[in-house]
Amino acid sequence: GAGVSQSPSNKVTEKGKDVELRCDPISGHTALYWYRQSLGQGLEFLIYFQGNSAPDKSGLPSDRFSAERTGGSVSTLTIQRTQQEDSAVYLCASSFDRGLGNTIYFGEGSWLTVV
Amino acid sequence: DQQVKQNSPSLSVQEGRISILNCDYTNSMFDYFLWYKKYPAEGPTFLISISSIKDKNEDGRFTVFLNKSAKHLSLHIVPSQPGDSAVYFCAATNAGGTSYGKLTFGQGTILTVHP
Numbered sequence: 001g002a003g004v005s006q007s008p009s010n011k012v013t014e015k016g017k018d019v020e021l022r023c024d025p026i027s028g029h030t031a032l033y034w035y036r037q038s039l040g041q042g043l044e045f046l047i048y049f050q051g052n053s054a055p056d057k058s059g060l061p062s063d064r065f066s067a068e069r070t071g072g073s074v075s076t077l078t079i080q081r082t083q084q085e086d087s088a089v090y091l092c093a094s095s096f097d098r099g100l101g102n103t104i105y106f107g108e109g110s111w112l113t114v115v
Numbered sequence: 116d117q118q119v120k121q122n123s124p125s126l127s128v129q130e131g132r133i134s135i136l137n138c139d140y141t142n143s144m145f146d147y148f149l150w151y152k153k154y155p156a157e158g159p160t161f162l163i164s165i166s167s168i169k170d171k172n173e174d175g176r177f178t179v180f181l182n183k184s185a186k187h188l189s190l191h192i193v194p195s196q197p198g199d200s201a202v203y204f205c206a207a208t209n210a211g212g213t214s215y216g217k218l219t220f221g222q223g224t225i226l227t228v229h230p
Binding site: 031033035040041042043044045048050056091093095103104105107108 | 219223
C-alpha cells in the first residue's frame with residue numbers, strides 16, 4: 001500500500017488477555033518504529049527496528065510488551081496479560097532509512113481499550 | 116522526566132493571522148527537531164524539521180525557529196487557515212546517535228483557527 005498500514009484499527013479486550021497489533025510499513029522502508037499515545041499524553045517511543053540490526057527496545061514499558069519484525073517487513077507488537085493502563089493508541093511508523101532527513105511516516109494507529 | 120515540553124495545551128487564532136506554537140527541551144544531546152500535525156483518528160503527519168546547525172527553516176507558510184541557547188523552538192504558521200486546525204506535536208532526537216528514529220515528543224498543542 002501507499003502508507004503505513006495497521007490492524008486492527010480498534011481492539012477492545014478484557015484485562016489479562018493477550019493482544020497482537022500488526023504493522024505493514026511502507027514498501028522499501030528499512031526502519032520501523034512503534035509508539036503509543038495514552039489519553040492526554042504525547043507520543044511515547046516503544047521500540048525501533050533497523051534492517052537486520054538488533055532492535056532498540058529501550059522504550060518498552062514492561063516485559064509484558066514484545067515486538068518482532070519478520071522478513072524485515074511486517075511487525076507485530078504483542079502485549080501479554082493486558083492491564084487497563086495499556087489502553088492507548090499504538091502507532092507504527094516507518095522510514096526509508098535511519099539517516100538524518102529521512103521522513104518518518106506514521107500509520108493511523110490501533111486503538112486499544114482494556115476493560 | 117519530560118524532556119520535550121509544549122506548555123500550551125491549546126491555541127486559538129483568527130484565520131489569516133499568525134499562529135505561534137512553542138516547544139522547550141532539556142536534553143542537550145538533541146540535535147534534530149521536527150513538528151508533526153495530527154488530525155483526529157489519523158496518524159501524525161510530518162510538517163517541517165530543523166537541524167541544530169540552523170536557526171531557521173522555512174517551508175511555505177510554515178517556519179521553524181530554533182534557539183539553542185534557550186533550548187527553545189517555535190513553529191510559525193502564516194497565514195493561518197481553518198484547515199490548519201489540528202494537534203501539533205514537537206519532537207526531538209539525537210540524529211548523530213544510533214537511534215535517529217527514537218523521537219521524544221511533547222504533549223501536543225491543539226490549534227484552532229477560526230474563520
